[in-house]
Amino acid sequence: MSIKSSAITPEKVYKRRRVLMAAGAGVLGVPLINKAYGLFQDKQEVEAPFPQVVSLPGEKNQPLIPTPYETITTYNNYYEFGVGKDDPSKAAKTLTTSPWSVDIGGEGSDKPGRYDIADIKGESAIENHIYRFRCVEAWSMVIPWNGIKLSDVIKFALPNSKAKYVRFTTINDPQQMPNAGWAGGPYVEGLTIEEAMNPLTLLSTGIYDKPLEQQNGAPIRLVVPWKYGFKYAKSIVKIELVEKMPKNTWWLQNKREYGFYANVNPQFSHPRWTQATERVIGELGRKPTLLYNGYAQEVAHLYPDLDNRLYFY
Template sequence: MSKLPKEPPAGEITPPALYLRRREFLKNAALFTGTASAIGGGLVGLTGGAARLSAGGGPGGPGGEATPLGSASPPATPGTSSSGTNARGPFVTDEARTSYEDIVSYNNFYELGLSKSEPAKNAGRLRLRPWTIACEGEVQKPEVIDIETLLRWFPLEERVYRMRCVEAWSMVIPWLGFPLAALLRRLGPTSRARYVQFTTLLDREQLPGQRSDVLDWPYVEGLRIDEAMHPLTMLAVGLYGQSLLGQNGAPVRLVVPWKYGFKGCKSIVSIQLTERQPRTTWNRAAPDEYGFYANVNPAVDHPRWSQATERRIGELRRRPTLPFNGYAEEVAGLYSGMDLRESF
């Protein structure tokens, strides 16, 4: 442990030369990090009312023009939602939000590019309408759901979540979405449903990063059913009161705030309940570095750097990383009796 660097190298962590061929990637997996999602979370603030998304924006701005759902400016007073509603309760953080500009310009979404800036540049390729999500597997009511129907079914809530990337940087993001549990209850899991698998769109024209063989596409992530049903787990469709942009996982993405950001599958087209644990993308590519659970644990270092501290985007000083990203009181019971070093 003492030989580990205190933090990943500054700038782009993944050397571009490693993306040339999958064989090189697998051979050199120990030389670089990767995460397919930059966004995760901290504790929650809820807005009043049920905001609704429209069909999405056109070109303009970093990665396209977001559809307004409310004010895009950070709330003036810590502890209030971006709509100004007081939001004290079990899902509240008074930490300063990361700026909208940083959230939409500093991204890990390899399907849209391998650097932090490429996803925003390429996001205009992603066609957000029409969009459907196939909900199937061990459910009583399998259904292919279009995004407008999904938005009509569930009232949207603003949740201000901390996000901790496996690369040791972090953000605080005011997401807009709804609890994943609400959708799963509507589908009716069978008694055999033990896991939930999420899959990203596979389309090399819309997602040019999929033309590389750096990973096996499409991107797949998964949760245990109890993790998926936890009140903190959400499907996000917006942030800062605006619809999601492509680089942030539009039109719908997974957010699990106590896990590293790569668990947050983006641009989801399939939600499948399964009896067996899904074979997730980064865990298949580098199992010694990216576990299935990916719970934020400052006591378990990445093989190439310490996870004890993090760099909050927009701040100069590093800060200590909290167990379960600060959600231990809410979620530690899910892992009672588990060795969190072995099941990382």
């Protein structure tokens, strides 16, 4: 499998290419699209600005080419700012992300308190990770995240024996978010403590070495690369270590279509669409979806039963 597209393309070239892609689609017919698309590609391979941290067995020499920054910052799901993909990038500037503090607590924490984001970041080193990003809507990107390990923050909160799950809460302020409370309250997500302690799990503070934009969940958002994108709680104001499994927003919205674990698995389809393949944003065609989004080596041990649908929606 080859990964095409270049990471950094001048906007003009990028837009012109779209027209060519469409023209190609219309005129040449589909079998030729990929060929035509290849011809229009900029040939220079952009050096990945980030170290590859995680790769796939057998695919170690295939670097992930990050999606262009412009795409990552204009194609977003952030319902508090509107349900269209381009709504958040237009509307989210109204969110003030500095100063920002995060409440850390819950019955599982022996050191609860309100912490300034600088203190949280200051406790641990910023890491760079290029991860695949797979949305439950069957599209994907590759994102070069900057962030800290969630496990560092949890250790900082001194977890006790009651810390079985971690509950994340997104800011929900009608003053700053035009569609706040769309789900009847703040956006809530959750992980098991084992998932939260996994070294892949990040609290991201930036993309491409730039501070997160509001539409991407500034100033701090969750990153769990083996799960569907809705698990990545954005603009987090509260992190709680709890004993009971948190009821996450999309699960509450539609229990048939969204669950708690939401691990990527091509074998288990969403009730309304197949998860076997995905559309790579900015490219034509589809590519096969990987079990645990390609991170099986790192996380498969967390889920003893591969046939249990509970884990995969």
